[in-house]
Every structure is written in C-alpha cells, then in structure tokens.
Amino acid sequence: xAEKKEKTKIDSSxxxxxxxxxxxxxxxxxxxxxxxxxxxxxxxxxxxxIYDEAIGCLRLxxxxxxxxxxxxxxxxxxxxxxAVANKCKKFLKEGAHTSIRGLFYQLKFSLGEDLxxxxxxxxxxxxxxxxxxxxxxxxxxxDLNLNTDRKGVVAGPMTLKDKFGGGEVEIDCxxxxxxxxxxxxxxxxxxxxxxxxxxxxxxxxxxAIWQRLNEERYWEKENCILITPKxxxxxxxxxxxxxxxxxxxxxxxxxxxxxxxWYIYWAIKTGSMNLAYLANDISTPEARFVGVTMSDxxxxxxxxxxxxxxxxxxxxxxxxxxxxxxxSRHKDWTRELKMVLDTKKKIEQDALQGPRLSFxxxxxxxxxxxxxxxx
Amino acid sequence: xxxxxxxxxxxxxxxxxxxxxxxADVPEILEKNAPSAKEAKAAKEDAKSIPAASQxxxxxxxxxxxxxxxxxxxxxxxxxxxxxxxxxxxSVAEFFKKNRQMLGFSGKTRSLTTIVHEYVCNSxxxxxxxxxxxxxxxxxxxxxxxxxxxxxxxxxxxxxxxHIGKALGMMLAGxxxxxxxxxRGQQGIGATGVTMFAQLTTGKPIxxxxxxxxxxxxxxxxSIDVRSNNxxxxxxxxxxxxxxxLEVEAEFAEVKYDKSSYGVSEYLKRTAxxxxxxxxxxxxPDAESVTFQRSVxxxxxxxxxxxxxxxxxxxxxxxxxxxxSDQRKITSFLQAAFTRVSPAKIDELRLLVGVDLDKNPxxxxxxxxxxxxxxxxxVKWISPATDSIIPIGKAQIEASLxxxxxxxxxxxxxxxxxxxxxxxxxxxxxxIAYGGGSGKRIGDGVQGDIVRYANRAPLLFDxxxxxxxxxxxxxxxxxxxxxxxxxxxxxxxxxxxxVYVPYTGAGKQxxxxxxxxxxxxxxxVMEVARLAQRYIHGVFRNKDKATRRQAIMRYVTxxxxxxxxxAEEGKSKQLEEKLIKLIEEKYQVDDALDEEExxxxxxxxxxxxxxxxxxxxxxx
Numbered sequence: 001x002a003e004k005k006e007k008t009k010i011d012s013s014x015x016x017x018x019x020x021x022x023x024x025x026x027x028x029x030x031x032x033x034x035x036x037x038x039x040x041x042x043x044x045x046x047x048x049x050i051y052d053e054a055i056g057c058l059r060l061x062x063x064x065x066x067x068x069x070x071x072x073x074x075x076x077x078x079x080x081x082x083a084v085a086n087k088c089k090k091f092l093k094e095g096a097h098t099s100i101r102g103l104f105y106q107l108k109f110s111l112g113e114d115l116x117x118x119x120x121x122x123x124x125x126x127x128x129x130x131x132x133x134x135x136x137x138x139x140x141x142x143d144l145n146l147n148t149d150r151k152g153v154v155a156g157p158m159t160l161k162d163k164f165g166g167g168e169v170e171i172d173c174x175x176x177x178x179x180x181x182x183x184x185x186x187x188x189x190x191x192x193x194x195x196x197x198x199x200x201x202x203x204x205x206x207x208a209i210w211q212r213l214n215e216e217r218y219w220e221k222e223n224c225i226l227i228t229p230k231x232x233x234x235x236x237x238x239x240x241x242x243x244x245x246x247x248x249x250x251x252x253x254x255x256x257x258x259x260x261x262w263y264i265y266w267a268i269k270t271g272s273m274n275l276a277y278l279a280n281d282i283s284t285p286e287a288r289f290v291g292v293t294m295s296d297x298x299x300x301x302x303x304x305x306x307x308x309x310x311x312x313x314x315x316x317x318x319x320x321x322x323x324x325x326x327x328s329r330h331k332d333w334t335r336e337l338k339m340v341l342d343t344k345k346k347i348e349q350d351a352l353q354g355p356r357l358s359f360x361x362x363x364x365x366x367x368x369x370x371x372x373x374x375x
Numbered sequence: 376x377x378x379x380x381x382x383x384x385x386x387x388x389x390x391x392x393x394x395x396x397x398x399a400d401v402p403e404i405l406e407k408n409a410p411s412a413k414e415a416k417a418a419k420e421d422a423k424s425i426p427a428a429s430q431x432x433x434x435x436x437x438x439x440x441x442x443x444x445x446x447x448x449x450x451x452x453x454x455x456x457x458x459x460x461x462x463x464x465x466s467v468a469e470f471f472k473k474n475r476q477m478l479g480f481s482g483k484t485r486s487l488t489t490i491v492h493e494y495v496c497n498s499x500x501x502x503x504x505x506x507x508x509x510x511x512x513x514x515x516x517x518x519x520x521x522x523x524x525x526x527x528x529x530x531x532x533x534x535x536x537x538h539i540g541k542a543l544g545m546m547l548a549g550x551x552x553x554x555x556x557x558x559r560g561q562q563g564i565g566a567t568g569v570t571m572f573a574q575l576t577t578g579k580p581i582x583x584x585x586x587x588x589x590x591x592x593x594x595x596x597x598s599i600d601v602r603s604n605n606x607x608x609x610x611x612x613x614x615x616x617x618x619x620x621l622e623v624e625a626e627f628a629e630v631k632y633d634k635s636s637y638g639v640s641e642y643l644k645r646t647a648x649x650x651x652x653x654x655x656x657x658x659x660p661d662a663e664s665v666t667f668q669r670s671v672x673x674x675x676x677x678x679x680x681x682x683x684x685x686x687x688x689x690x691x692x693x694x695x696x697x698x699x700s701d702q703r704k705i706t707s708f709l710q711a712a713f714t715r716v717s718p719a720k721i722d723e724l725r726l727l728v729g730v731d732l733d734k735n736p737x738x739x740x741x742x743x744x745x746x747x748x749x750x751x752x753x754v755k756w757i758s759p760a761t762d763s764i765i766p767i768g769k770a771q772i773e774a775s776l777x778x779x780x781x782x783x784x785x786x787x788x789x790x791x792x793x794x795x796x797x798x799x800x801x802x803x804x805x806x807i808a809y810g811g812g813s814g815k816r817i818g819d820g821v822q823g824d825i826v827r828y829a830n831r832a833p834l835l836f837d838x839x840x841x842x843x844x845x846x847x848x849x850x851x852x853x854x855x856x857x858x859x860x861x862x863x864x865x866x867x868x869x870x871x872x873x874v875y876v877p878y879t880g881a882g883k884q885x886x887x888x889x890x891x892x893x894x895x896x897x898x899x900v901m902e903v904a905r906l907a908q909r910y911i912h913g914v915f916r917n918k919d920k921a922t923r924r925q926a927i928m929r930y931v932t933x934x935x936x937x938x939x940x941x942a943e944e945g946k947s948k949q950l951e952e953k954l955i956k957l958i959e960e961k962y963q964v965d966d967a968l969d970e971e972e973x974x975x976x977x978x979x980x981x982x983x984x985x986x987x988x989x990x991x992x993x994x995x
Binding site: 021023069079 | 926927930933939942956957958
C-alpha cells in the first residue's frame with residue numbers, strides 16, 4: 001500500500017467518483033445476498049501506527065476492521081459513512097468544494113419525523129468518518145472535494161497552473177510580492193507544476209523569518225523555493241513539500257531550537273501519528289534540518305546570551321521525541337535532544353537577528369553551503 | 376465462637392422453645408439465681424406447692440438483674456424468701472411489660488405481627504398434631520388509631536374445656552423438658568403472652584370459642600388474674616354445634632397495621648409459602664381479603680422428639696434440666712438427659728472439667744454448667760440422628776412457590792443434612808423464584824427479596840444480622856446474571872431446618888452467622904441461582920435483542936435512501952425491505968425460552984455479536 005502511494009499520478013475526480021460508486025455497489029451486492037452490508041477500513045488508532053524504516057515514514061499497519069451495518073455498535077456510523085460518501089460523490093459530480101464543516105451542515109438533518117435523532121448533530125461525528133472514507137478508498141479528503149483551512153506561504157522560482165472554479169490561472173511564485181502565494185488546501189487536483197527552477201527548498205517555521213528572507217529576496221539570491229508552514233505544517237503544505245521533493249529538490253528545514261520547532265520538522269519528515277493513514281503522501285523523509293541547533297549556541301557565542309529557559313512542556317516534548325524510535329535512531333538528534341534535557345535551554349530562530357537583521361540569511365547561506373545538516 | 380459468647384448473655388435465645396407451653400424465660404431466672412442450687416430447689420418446691428409459682432419466678436426477672444449481678448459478684452446466694460417476696464411485689468404484668476421486647480412486642484407493627492404469629496403457630500401446630508390440613512383465617516379490623524381487633528379462626532382439633540384456660544391464659548413452665556424436637560420458631564410466651572398484651576393495652580379480656588367437633592361448643596371471655604397468674608374465664612357458655620377448631624378474638628392497642636415487609640400480610644404470605652399444606656385467609660383492615668390456597672394435601676410429618684445433644688445445649692438449659700432431674704449424680708443425669716453421652720464420654724469430660732460430676736445435678740451451679748458446656752464443645756461426639764429433621768420438601772416448596780408467587784421461573788434445592796458446631800445436623804432448603812409475584816414490591820418498583828425461615832417459621836426482623844442474609848449477600852450475583860439483584864423480581868427462599876436453631880437473640884428473628892451454616896446456605900442458594908441463571912440470561916438476551924433490533928432499525932430508511940444514489944443502482948424501497956428482513960433474522964427474539972437448548976448454533980452467533988459489541992465499546 002505504501003509503495004502504491006509513491007505515485008505522482010493523481011486520480012481524476014471521475015475516477016474518485018467511481019471508487020465511491022463501487023463502494024455502494026459492493027454493499028448492495030451484499031444486501032442482495034442476504035448479508036449485512038459492510039466495508040473494510042484500516043484501524044487508525046495509535047496501536048496500528050508503525051514506522052516504516054524502508055520508506056522512512058509513519059504509516060498504518062495491517063490491522064483491518066470490517067464495518068458492518070447489522071451490528072448495534074456500528075449501525076449508526078455505517079449509515080452515516082454511506083451518507084458522507086454519497087454527499088462527497090455529489091460534490092465531485094458538481095465540481096464543487098466545501099470544508100468538512102460545510103459537509104457537516106449538509107448532513108445535519110433529522111432522520112425522520114418519528115425519530116428524535118439527526119443524521120449528524122456534531123461535527124465531531126462526521127470528521128472521523130471522513131477519515132474512514134479516505135482510508136477505505138485510499139484517497140485524501142481533498143480528493144473528495146473537501147477543503148481544509150489554508151496555511152503556508154511560498155515564494156521562489158516556481159510557476160503553477162491552477163484550474164479552479166471553471167477557470168485556469170498561472171501562478172508565478174516570484175511575482176507574489178510581500179505576501180507570497182498562499183498554499184491551497186488541495187495542491188493535487190487541478191494543480192500542476194509548470195516549471196520549478198530552484199536548487200533547493202527552504203522551509204522556515206515562522207512567518208516572521210519568511211518575511212525577513214522574502215524582503216531580502218533570499219529565494220532569488222539562493223535560487224530556492226522559500227516556504228513557511230506558519231508553525232505546524234498543514235496537509236496542503238506537507239503535500240506541496242512532498243511534491244517538490246518528488247522533483248528531486250533537497251528539502252531544508254529551518255525551525256526554532258526547541259522541541260516544538262523540531263517536532264514541526266519531524267512531522268514534515270516522517271509524517272505524524274494522526275495522519276499516518278496518508279503516510280508517504282505527505283511525508284518527506286528526504287528533508288534535512290539546518291537549524292537552529294543546540295550546537296549553534298556554542299558555535300555562535302552571541303547566541304548564548306539570547307537563549308531562553310525551556311518550559312516544562314519543551315522538556316516533556318524533548319523526552320517524548322527521544323522515546324520515538326524513528327527519532328532516537330538518529331545519533332545527531334539524540335545528542336541535540338539530550339542537550340535540551342541537560343541545559344533546559346532553548347533558542348528561537350528570531351534570535352539570529354540579534355547581531356543584525358541580515359544575519360539570518362548569512363547563517364543559512366553558510367550552513368547550507370557547508371551542508372551542515374542534521375539528519 | 377460467636378455462639379459461645381452469646382450463650383452467656385442470653386440463655387433464652389437459642390433454647391428451642393416449645394410452643395406456648397414453655398416459658399422461655401425460666402432459664403434466665405434460674406441463671407440469675409444459679410449460684411444457689413438450694414434456692415432453685417426452694418423455688419421449685421414453691422412451684423410444686425403453688426401451681427402458679429413458677430410464673431412468679433418469671434415475674435421478677437427484670438428486677439433480679441441488678442440483684443443477681445451483685446449476688447453473683449459476691450458469690451453470695453440470694454435467699455429464697457427474698458425471691459418469693461419479689462414474686463409478690465411484681466406481677467406477671469410487670470414482667471411482661473419489662474420483657475416486651477424479648478417477647479416480640481416491641482414496635483407497633485411488630486407487636487401486631489407477633490400476635491398473628493402466635494395464633495397462627497398455635498393453629499398450625501395443633502393441626503399438625505391432629506393430622507388436620509389447616510384452614511386458618513386471620514381478620515384484623517381497625518377500631519381507632521393504633522387500636523385493632525384481631526380474630527383468628529382455625530379448623531384444628533379445638534381445645535377441651537378444661538385446658539382452654541391453660542392454653543390461653545396461663546404461663547406454664549417445665550414442659551420443655553424432653554420436648555426437644557424441631558419446632559416452629561417461637562417468639563415468646565405464646566398465646567398467653569397475647570392475652571396479656573390485650574389485657575395490658577385495652578384492659579379487656581379475649582373472646583374464645585372452641586369446639587372439638589363432637590357437638591359441644593364452648594365460648595367465653597378469658598383474662599389473666601395478674602396477682603395469681605391464673606386464667607380467669609367469664610361469661611362462658613356451652614352449647615351444641617358442629618364447630619371444630621379454635622376461634623380467638625381480642626382487642627389490642629399500641630399496635631399498627633401496615634403493609635411493610637414487617638407487617639401481618641407479609642408474615643402470612645411467607646407462612647403460607649413455607650406451609651403449603653395450610654390454607655390461610657387474611658382479611659385486612661381495609662376489608663381486602665387474600666387467601667393463600669393450600670397447594671399440597673399432605674400434613675407434614677410430626678417432628679420426632681429427641682433427647683438434646685450436648686453440642687446443642689446452652690448453659691441456661693443445662694442448669695434448668697439439671698435442676699429438674701431426678702437423677703442423683705450429674706453423670707447419670709447427663710447420660711439420661713442427652714443423646715450420645717456414654718460412660719466413655721463421661722470419662723473424657725472428667726478430664727476436661729473441675730466440676731464434681733458425682734454430685735447431685737440439682738446442685739449444679741451456673742458456672743459449673745458453663746464449664747460443662749464449654750467442655751462439651753471439646754469432646755468428639757457422635758452426631759445426633761438426622762432423622763429428626765423434617766424439611767418442607769422440594770415438591771412442597773415447588774407447589775407453594777407456583778401457587779403463591781406464580782413465578783416465571785423457579786428452582787428448589789434438595790440437599791443432604793450438614794453439621795455445624797462440629798455435630799449439630801441441619802438442612803438448608805433454598806429456592807429461587809423469578810418474575811411473576813417474586814420480589815418485594817416497593818411502590819411501582821421491584822426489589823430482590825430474601826425470605827428467611829427457621830423451621831418454616833418466617834423470620835421477618837433483624838435481617839441485617841442474620842446468617843441467611845449474610846450468605847445471600849456474599850454471593851457474587853453478577854455471575855448468575857443477577858448483578859442488580861436488588862432491583863430484580865427475584866425471591867430467594869431459605870429455610871433453615873434443625874432441632875437446634877442457632878438464633879442470634881431472644882427475639883428469634885435471625886440465625887447466627889456460624890461459618891458452617893453460612894457456607895451451606897450460600898452453597899444452597901448458589902445451586903438454585905445457577906439454575907435460574909440460564910433462564911434469566913435468556914430473558915435478558917431477548918430483551919437485549921429487542922433493543923438492539925430497534926436501535927438498528929432506526930437507520931434503515933436513511934441507509935436505503937443513500938445507497939442507491941451512491942451505487943447508482945437498486946431501489947430504496949426494496950433495499951429497505953431486505954435490510955429489515957436481515958435485521959429481524961439476526962435479532963430474532965426467542966418466544967419460547969424453553970426451546971433455547973435446540974438453538975445452540977443461533978446462540979453462538981449471538982454471542983459472537985455480543986463480543987463484537989464489547990470490542991467496539993472498548994475501542995471507543
């Protein structure tokens with residue numbers, strides 16, 4: 001399954017609609033055979049998340065689960081899942097997109113006059129069923145015309161074709177000014193790279209640093225694609241990074257020197273537990289970490305004065321990360337994390353502006369030039 | 376352990392009181408005065424010369440308490456004259472008043488229940504002795520607040536004219552000897568106590584009517600001359616008629632009728648349950664009448680009278696027996712008055728006690744008796760014969776459960792006699808009834824009910840301290856699908872049958888929680904619980920299945936609406952019909968639970984489904 005996902009070819013909405021149709025057909029077949037309609041899905045619980053060493057990312061294990069209608073514990077969810085599937089199929093046919101909240105409102109109605117019950121009464125009921133469908137059909141929610149909130153900004157030598165709402169526009173990421181190009185929820189359907197002429201991709205945790213580098217036209221000087229996920233990377237942002245990595249561009253990440261910043265890096269690199277079902281569709285094991293590192297504090301003595309005390313949550317997170325086998329297997333990272341535990345210090349990427357505003361760029365240029373990366 | 380302790384405090388309590396003829400309190404008096412055998416002797420002589428003297432002895436018990444305590448401390452015997460003086464000063468009435476509690480006349484509801492209990496027990500005993508199937512009617516009318524009249528009519532042998540006074544108006548002592556047999560629990564001093572209570576609370580005599588069926592009917596009014604303790608019969612007439620039996624009517628104040636589980640109706644219901652050969656009619660103050668029909672046509676076997684066994688004796692009884700013995704030596708007294716006491720056992724006893732076993736039994740002191748009773752527990756005795764135990768019987772209990780509770784399901788044990796205190800035989804009869812009239816009704820709700828009996832006499836009070844309750848509560852009801860035992864229509868029936876019932880107190884309303892007894896009761900109840908579990912499991916599963924089916928049915932319409940759109944094939948209506956059929960097949964309710972055994976494959980399917988349900992829950 002994981003290998004299968006290495007594809008770059010994107011199913012057309014018609015193909016995805018067919019998947020939904022097939023799901024329904026199989027259920028009707030079962031009913032006609034006097035069996036309870038059912039479908040298979042993969043368990044998404046933490047118990048079924050594994051780290052796949054071969055591809056270097058978190059993915060779901062092989063634990064499957066059959067959902068069936070004629071079972072008290074499952075009947076309602078089953079009926080709801082089919083309702084979600086049917087609704088998404090309509091969106092695909094109409095070529096219209098909505099959010100998962102929009103979907104929820106489309107399905108929030110009474111089950112009947114004599115039943116004091118709604119199909120859905122909380123969005124928290126519909127959200128996990130969308131994930132069920134994603135896993136069952138091996139698609140992403142974006143493929144089902146369900147948008148997520150946009151987050152993340154890009155600038156750099158890259159042009160894209162965006163077919164959307166019946167029109168088509170070309171986006172040149174060198175011409176997005178101070179705001180940059182905002183990464184959409186879905187970077188697959190109706191999105192095509194026209195040209196990517198960069199040497200590498202630089203992912204910068206914080207928007208503030210991105211703005212600093214954009215002002216410097218760092219992406220132009222270094223011929224790179226400059227991305228900020230603005231904190232934890234969204235699905236769309238992670239997917240974009242994956243697609244750029246597919247174009248053999250090195251992915252270099254620049255985060256705060258604290259557990260949170262590092263976790264942002266690891267989520268991009270190996271994926272996260274919650275999205276393990278998307279596995280290598282959104283993870284980029286090739287990514288490397290340029291800074292800020294604990295070793296930098298020693299190397300650049302002015303940084304010593306700019307450190308701040310690590311909070312309990314930072315220390316706790318560092319400990320957790322040490323416990324993740326896919327992180328602790330990297331000796332350089334173990335060393336870094338232990339340093340956090342020992343010194344109880346952290347440093348923000350913004351601190352690199354301490355000596356002068358342009359120092360951030362100088363720092364990056366030097367480290368990237370020397371390929372001083374953490375794995 | 377527990378019994379030994381309590382033995383000292385209340386010698387009366389586990390003495391198998393014999394019907395109304397026995398004064399349960401005699402041993403107590405003797406106990407108090409035990410230090411002096413002479414006095415007891417003197418008292419006994421008094422009793423001989425003055426017929427009513429023995430009751431007088433009773434009358435001073437409460438007063439004697441301080442005195443005897445002091446006397447005992449000083450080890451100085453109280454002189455008989457002083458005791459006699461006390462007799463004069465304190466009447467039977469006084470005695471009754473001071474011992475009301477012990478006699479079952481504590482609390483307004485309980486007093487009324489005790490009254491009915493005494494009459495019903497007398498009637499049942501009399502019928503049993505005469506081989507008559509009892510037909511008993513109890514009628515209670517409310518005269519004013521806390522003032523009632525109680526009428527009891529039976530079809531027993533009746534009481535001959537010359538005995539009626541004794542039976543209803545005289546407290547007799549001494550007939551207990553050699554009347555060791557399995558008897559209905561006896562709360563106090565029988566019908567005489569009831570007469571006393573009527574007299575004390577209303578000042579009125581009781582009415583009686585008796586006939587032996589031979590054409591003569593004798594009626595009159597009866598009261599007790601509290602000074603002489605003699606029955607006083609007035610307004611009596613004799614006439615011809617066909618009546619056979621005894622009718623007693625009396626008025627009582629300071630009593631209250633209610634429908635609680637301590638009340639008369641519950642008492643009669645339970646009595647009827649344990650006495651399926653009796654027909655009992657109750658006419659309540661609200662004029663509602665209920666008849667518990669006879670369900671078996673056999674008069675129970677009369678319990679055999681047996682000699683007491685050393686293990687079943689308590690200090691008070693021993694003193695009493697010894698003082699009434701004609702034997703010259705304690706050794707011969709023990710061999711004559713008890714079963715299983717052989718010369719060899721006497722030799723064993725000699726080594727265990729410092730008591731001079733060759734002295735006259737009439738000189739036995741309380742401490743000596745105490746020492747002997749303790750020694751009895753150390754000797755290995757041959758167990759008493761078990762043939763003196765007469766249970767109600769499995770078929771009989773089944774018949775009465777069916778008849779009175781009309782349960783959906785019931786099961787009754789039939790168990791072998793067991794021993795407690797190392798040698799006293801007893802039998803536990805346990806039954807369980809589910810559904811129908813089983814359980815305790817509280818408003819609209821139902822509660823699990825434990826109905827306790829000792830020798831088929833209902834134990835209504837002191838449930839908390841009873842070994843039966845303890846045994847039932849200690850069962851893990853969850854294992855029998857009765858986790859919510861307290862909220863289920865379940866009746867647990869336990870009858871403790873033995874010549875020696877280890878009551879916890881003088882009120883004789885609870886069985887002591889001796890380990891052997893509690894274990895046997897628990898085992899007996901678990902035996903019937905296992906049988907009930909099969910049935911109850913089925914009931915729950917059906918109920919459960921119906922709920923499950925309903926839960927799934929809710930979603931059929933919506934699913935049948937979405938599926939054809941999603942699949943672009945099929946029709947909603949047909950799909951809906953098929954889905955309904957599917958669900959109905961899977962959650963089929965067994966109409967007849969009895970057929971369950973045939974449907975094992977179906978069972979498995981359902982169990983699997985249950986498991987799935989659990990997994991799902993855990994996961995969530």
